Every structure is written in C-alpha cells, then in structure tokens.
Amino acid sequence: MYISxxxxxxxxxxxxxxxxxxxxxxxxxxxxxxxxxxxGPSGCGKSTLLNLIAGFDTPSTGTxxxxxxxxxxxxxxxxxxxxxxxxLPWRNVIKNVELGLExxxxxxxxxxxxxxxxxxxxxxxxxxxxxxxxxxGGMQQRVALARALAVEPxxxxxxxxxxxxxxxxxxxxxDEIERIWQEKKKTIIFVTHDIEEAVFxxxxxxxxxxxxxxxxxxIEVPLPRKRDRTSLDxxxxxxxxxxxxxxxxxxxxxxxx
Amino acid sequence: xxxxxxxxxxxxxxxxxxxLALFVAIWELIVLTGRYEPSxxxxxxxxxxxxxxxxxxxxxxxxxKVSLSRFITGYAxxxxxxxxxxxxxxxxxxxxEFVEPVVQLLRPVSPIAWFPFIVLxxxxxxxxxxxxxxxxxxxxxxxxxxxxxxxxxxxYLNVANNFGIRQxxxxxxxxxxxxxxxxxxxLHIALGTAWVFLVAGEMVGAxxxxxxxxxxxxxxxxxxxxxxxxxxxxxxxxxxxxxxxxLEGYIERQWGVSDGRRN
Numbered sequence: 001m002y003i004s005x006x007x008x009x010x011x012x013x014x015x016x017x018x019x020x021x022x023x024x025x026x027x028x029x030x031x032x033x034x035x036x037x038x039x040g041p042s043g044c045g046k047s048t049l050l051n052l053i054a055g056f057d058t059p060s061t062g063t064x065x066x067x068x069x070x071x072x073x074x075x076x077x078x079x080x081x082x083x084x085x086x087x088l089p090w091r092n093v094i095k096n097v098e099l100g101l102e103x104x105x106x107x108x109x110x111x112x113x114x115x116x117x118x119x120x121x122x123x124x125x126x127x128x129x130x131x132x133x134x135x136x137g138g139m140q141q142r143v144a145l146a147r148a149l150a151v152e153p154x155x156x157x158x159x160x161x162x163x164x165x166x167x168x169x170x171x172x173x174x175d176e177i178e179r180i181w182q183e184k185k186k187t188i189i190f191v192t193h194d195i196e197e198a199v200f201x202x203x204x205x206x207x208x209x210x211x212x213x214x215x216x217x218x219i220e221v222p223l224p225r226k227r228d229r230t231s232l233d234x235x236x237x238x239x240x241x242x243x244x245x246x247x248x249x250x251x252x253x254x255x256x257x
Numbered sequence: 258x259x260x261x262x263x264x265x266x267x268x269x270x271x272x273x274x275x276x277l278a279l280f281v282a283i284w285e286l287i288v289l290t291g292r293y294e295p296s297x298x299x300x301x302x303x304x305x306x307x308x309x310x311x312x313x314x315x316x317x318x319x320x321x322k323v324s325l326s327r328f329i330t331g332y333a334x335x336x337x338x339x340x341x342x343x344x345x346x347x348x349x350x351x352x353x354e355f356v357e358p359v360v361q362l363l364r365p366v367s368p369i370a371w372f373p374f375i376v377l378x379x380x381x382x383x384x385x386x387x388x389x390x391x392x393x394x395x396x397x398x399x400x401x402x403x404x405x406x407x408x409x410x411x412x413y414l415n416v417a418n419n420f421g422i423r424q425x426x427x428x429x430x431x432x433x434x435x436x437x438x439x440x441x442x443x444l445h446i447a448l449g450t451a452w453v454f455l456v457a458g459e460m461v462g463a464x465x466x467x468x469x470x471x472x473x474x475x476x477x478x479x480x481x482x483x484x485x486x487x488x489x490x491x492x493x494x495x496x497x498x499x500x501x502x503x504l505e506g507y508i509e510r511q512w513g514v515s516d517g518r519r520n
Contacts, residue, residue: 056419074415074418074419075419076421079419080415082416086412086416088435090434090437099416099422099430100420102430103423104421131511151420
C-alpha cells in the first residue's frame, strides 16, 4: 500500500492531567493516486489524522508509513492546504507561489517560470502581482493550490480547504480540484464535513465518528467523472452516507383508515 | 468626488491655521493685559523676531544639524540592537522568560537617571546625548519586536516547516516580515520618546545642539530665544513623526493590513 496507517491513536494530555483520546486505533490504507475524503462531524479527529499524515505531529501509538517510510516530520513531498489559505500577505501572488521553490535552491529565473506556469494552471495569470488581501477567498485558495503544486508534491493534504467559501465558489473549486487531480495524478486526502463535497470528489469516503475518533465505515464511490451532482446514482450514494450518520428519518409505517 | 476631497483638505488646513492663530492670539492677549516682565513671558512678536535671528545668523541650522546627527546615530543604534535582540528573544521563549524581569525593571527608568554613570563612563560631548537617545529608543523597539515575533500566526510557521524553510531563512523570510507591522509601530513610539530625550540629554551634557541652545539662551537671559528654541524642537519633532507615519502607512499597505479592497 502507498500510505498505510496502522492502529494509529492520538491522545492529548489536558491541563487537569486527564487525557483526551482524539483518535482511537485508526487503520486506513490508501493507494497511490487515490482521492480520499475524510468525512465526519467536528471532533471526529479528521484534522488530527491529517496533521499526523503531514508530520506536524506524531501518533501516540501506531505508525504511519508512506511508500515504506515512517512519517516523523513534515516533508515537501506532502503539502498541506489550510482552510485559511496560509498565504503570506506581504508577498504578492507570484512571490507566494515561489516560496516553496526557494527552499529547493532553484535559479531565480527557473523559479519565476515554474511559478508562472502554476499560476496559469489555476487561472490567476491576471492577478500575479496582486497581494493576497486584494483577492477573494476562492482566488486566495487557488494561490495556495498553485503554491502547493509548484513544488511537485506526491500527496496533497487538504484541511477543509473550501470551508470558508460560499456555496457557488465552493462548487467551482471542487470542479477545479478534480480537474487538477486528474491532470497531475496526485494522491489527495481531503478533510471535509460536507457530504455532497465528499460524494462529488472522493474515490472512497472514510466516514469517521467522534469521541473518540474512529473510522466507522468506508464507502466506495464508483461513479464516473465528471460527476453529475443531480444524477440518480449520485443521490443514491449521498443517501447511503446520510444513513451512515443517522441523518435519515426512520422509516415508519403509517396506517390509513 | 475629487472636488470633495480637495474641499476636505482645504477645510483641514483652515482648521490647523485657525487653531494656531487662536493660540497665538490668547498668548498675545495675556502679554498685553498682564504686564508681565518681558523676560518672564516674551510676546509672540518678540519670539518671532528671535526665531528670525536664530535662522539668519545660522545658529539654528548649526545646532539642528548637531542634534539631528546625534539623534540619527542613537536612534539607529537603538533600532538595530532592539530589533535583532527582539527577534532572538521573541523566538526563544525560555530565554525571554529569563531576561524579561530585568527588562521590565530597567524600562521605566528615565534615561536621564543614568546620566551620572554615562558621564563617568563616556565623558562629555556627543556620546552622552547619543547614549540617552539610544536608551530611550531601545526599550520600545525591543518590546514591540518581542511581542510581534511571539504573535506570528502559527499557520505561517507550519507553512514554512512544510516547504522545508530552515533557519536563517525562517527568520528573514517569515518571522521578521510577519512581525514587521508591529515592529514598525514600536519604531514610531521609539522615535517620539527618543526625540523627547534628545533635548533633555543635550541640556545636561552637551555644548551644542537644540537642547544646549535653550540652556545657553537661558544663561544669557534671552527668554524669547528659549521659546524660539522650544518651537523649533516642536516643529522638527512633528516633521519626524509625520515621516515615520508615512513609512508606517506604506508598510501597512504593502502588508495588506489596511487595504480593504476585496472582491
């Protein structure tokens, strides 16, 4: 398996010395190039799991291996995209995209060229000299995406990336990330609490439940791309996910006289 | 829209002029009705003549140059040491916790209180005034840098970590710029404080400069020149303040702090 998460638990010690278990013996195996959505309500540990895969934090027990190597620290091979974008406001768009390339010790000209290429990929060529606060939320997230892709990571880790966007922009961004995923063949792990978003994007949806965070089930989404949000098959899978979260009214038999 | 803006500017200038005119008028009125000894309260006209005298015979520009060069030296030293120490101390939480009590103890002490030691250690001349300006400017710069560094949004550090940005790049590419709006604010405060203490420093330990000009005028019983000196100090302080405000505004725009334009 490309990414194997084996019996991973994470517990935090609170101020009163008690421990809070956020993740409890999570097992998850991910193939290279797969689009995985971690779906669940807040407190189910989905962001914690993402942070562990990123290497920002280490599991209390269990191991995370990527391509056979245990994750111990962050790496430029797997870039995290945050909900609040994490752009540097004092740098303009192109300089933000160049940030990751600077650590790669490329020549200035080369950096500029790669940055331009990825800014074009996300459709922001007209805005490359703008500073982040001058852009809308959707555009800022595109910049973050270009910055991540520019260093050619193998894995993208997205932490509710579209959570701060309005519904319409969010759907546009979903189309966009699907297009980029197909074009660049990345492995994507995408945290969300939006059921429709998960059904639209994921090859497999990992459904998590809170306190402590556990994987409840994994739902395959065998629909062809690009998916139609209103098709019957789409709605059937959505229905299945709703049922997993007990969000469907129980079927009661009514009698008529 | 444009003519509105122009009108606004004119109204603002008129307000400033009328405020100053009213102040001078009250002053003149007091002089006329009070029959004070002219050396106790010189009239505005007398002070204006004194100002003209100082400008004409070149005394003002000589003293002003001396003061400004001392100020720039002391302030630059304060800025450089304040920011570099602030970066290191802000980043190393443990070291800062250790150093902070001493800093908090020394900070409220007026730089003038150090004067006896300063003279013993550095003699007289330019150096004591420079040291006093340095002390006055150092603490605001240091404290604003430390708190600026400590308030850097952790998401920037995560991003830097993720992209493999290590020291010293982390300091110069991420931490310093992220903390800079707050540092700039500290520089502004430091400038005002340092200017206040420049004059004080020159009054006790120098033979030249704007502070000395005041002491010298007092010694020759020229209260009109004392007031003329005070007014010059006020004006130059104001000009310096405006200059650093422009710099601050530029930084805020560059950093996107004050730019509200969003689509």
